[in-house]
Amino acid sequence: MFHVFRLGYVEFNTRNIEALKNYYNEVMGFTLVEEGPDGSAYFSSSTDHHNIVLNPSSVSAIARFGFQYKSDAGAKEIVKELAKLEIKAELKTDTKPGVSEVVEFTDPDGYQVQLFSEMSLASPGFKHSGIIPNKIGHxxxxxxxxxxSVEFYGKLGFTNTDWIEEFFGFTTCNTDHHVLNFFTSPQKGGMHHLAFELRNYGHLTHSMDYLGKNKIPIIWGPSRHGAGHNIATYHYDPDENMIELFTDADKYVKELDCFEPRPWHRDNPQKPKVWKTDDCISQWGTCFEKALV
Ligand SMILES: [Fe+2]
Structure with missing residues (x-):
């Protein structure tokens, strides 16, 4: 068996490669580790070779994303294990720098998913300017x-932690409340948002000042969500991908099927459940012009 345990990277195709490179370099505070002959750019948050990849393209959209797995079996065996789960996967080698082997498949909505066991360590460390998130959160x-989608990713070992009614499902592959979310949307496909974890509320405040200095408006937040209890803000990157910055998210204890207790929880213990939309979007009762769902 294999154990998927973290979201390693997200790749975007972009019509605005220079603007997005500037955003990840100057605003987010990631390090440009490598550039490909096709103009692609590989950014690291701290240790990995890359966590964000930008590919120049005529169309702006999410391209693919990669999860890291642990297994005693080789990648060829993972392909066979996925076949038993009725997931048609392919082993690819040396398709990009930093990851020599990926197992790739397409999920039911057409998203390209890669599984990798090892990534070379660029280890540039955290930068000293920019927002500097801890990591990609979800x-x-x-x-x-x-x-x-929750059922499909459940086959890969993702646990369903919460629902907003029946249209928004949260899943995790580690102790974070959510790593991968699914929003039933009439809009065919496309990323809803990508979230980065910050250290604490002070860091979130600093990030809002920094966005303001860079003339990037906050479109929602800050407020504390219900499911996950993360304090979150949202803004758009230069390609109008919605980006969340958050802190204080719940930690899931799989053995107890509940979340580590926190003073702001209204259930005791706080267990996975189905939330009503109005209870879930903002626990503080604040309303914003932009609706998130
Ligand atoms: Fe989020």
């Missing part, structure tokens, strides 16, 4: 059916 995708 990825939220528009899908035809959140229920179908």
């Amino acid at each position: 990825l939220s995708l528009r899908v035809d059916s959140a229920k179908r």
Whole structure:
């Protein structure tokens, strides 16, 4: 068996490669580790060779994303294990720098997913300017059916932690409340948002000042969500991908099927459940012009 345990990277195709490179370099505070002959750019948050990849393109959209797995079996065996789960996967080698082997498949909504066991360590360390998140926190995708997506990724070992009614499903592959979310949306496909974890509320405040200095407006927040209890803000990157910055997210204890207790929880213990939309979007009762769902 294999154990998927973290979201390693997200790749974007972009019509605005220079603007997005500037955003990840200057605003987010990631390090440009390598550039490909096709103009692609590989950015690291701290240790990995890359966590964000930007590919020049005529169309701006999420291209693919990669999860790291642990297994005693080789990548060829992972392909066979996925076949038993009725997932048609392919082993690819040396398709890009930093990751020599990926197992690639397409999920039910057409998203290209890569699994990798090893990534070379560029280890540039955290930068000293920019927002400087801890890491990629989670990825939220528009899908035809959140229920179908939760079931599909459940086959890969993702645990369903919460729901907003029946249209928004949260899943995790580690102790973070959510790593991958699914939003049943009439809009065919496309990322809903990508979220980066910050250290604390002070860091979140600093990030808002920094966005303001860079003339990037905050479109929602700050406020504390219900599911996950993360304090979150949202803004758009130069390609109008919605980006969340958050802190204080719940930690899931799989053995107890509940979240580590926090003073702001209204359930005791706080267990995975189905939330009503109005209870879930903002726990503080604040309203913003932009609706998130
Ligand atoms: Fe989020």
